[in-house]
């Protein structure tokens with residue numbers, strides 16, 4: 001295999017609608033991009049596994065998204081454990097976390113399901129890919145209290161630079177996507193320009209959050225290159241430096257990536 005150029009730590013390429021999935025995955029592979037696919041529901045943990053077995057240069061996370069907390073049960077953990085067993089392509093637990101943006105009515109349940117999945121990740125010795133929307137303080141508090149030994153990544157980080165620094169102090173990684181390319185995304189650009197590069201990761205979160213210059217069209221894993229380029233511009237370094245350092249960071253977390 002050719003040397004990996006970039007590691008896209010969060011992509012829902014299995015959900016692409018306007019783009020042919022085979023083509024999108026071939027595009028990423030041709031560019032030597034590794035793509036990690038999170039699951040969101042108690043059902044699509046199986047779908048994600050099928051997807052990553054089918055496509056080269058892909059890996060997956062299993063986990064249940066906060067919006068789906070009501071469907072989570074002990075059976076979900078058993079299913080996740082079965083999928084992880086003898087499966088080198090499942091390399092983390094995600095996307096899990098807290099989302100107070102859409103619906104605050106089941107905050108407590110979201111927290112409970114988040115904690116259960118952190119404890120499960122600790123037991124499996126796997127990293128965490130975390131979704132946190134309008135729930136920054138609770139997310140950090142729960143991680144401090146319950147996460148014993150799993151490396152945590154805050155995906156599509158939307159907090160301030162100060163908050164990013166507070167997270168990094170706890171050993172948490174910051175993953176940035178297409179938002180950094182948006183003209184009005186002052187906060188995200190500030191984070192991208194100033195956090196220690198050793199804690200930076202790249203992602204797309206496709207099919208959502210398409211970076212400039214493709215805003216308005218469907219996102220895809222390959223476009224992580226535009227995220228890397230924008231961060232390089234913001235930090236005044238070469239895109240190669242961003243690529244090699246973020247790949248090194250991701251490899252440190254996901255040692256099983258080939």
Ligand code: NI
Pocket residue numbers: 010012038095205
């Ligand atoms: Ni996502």
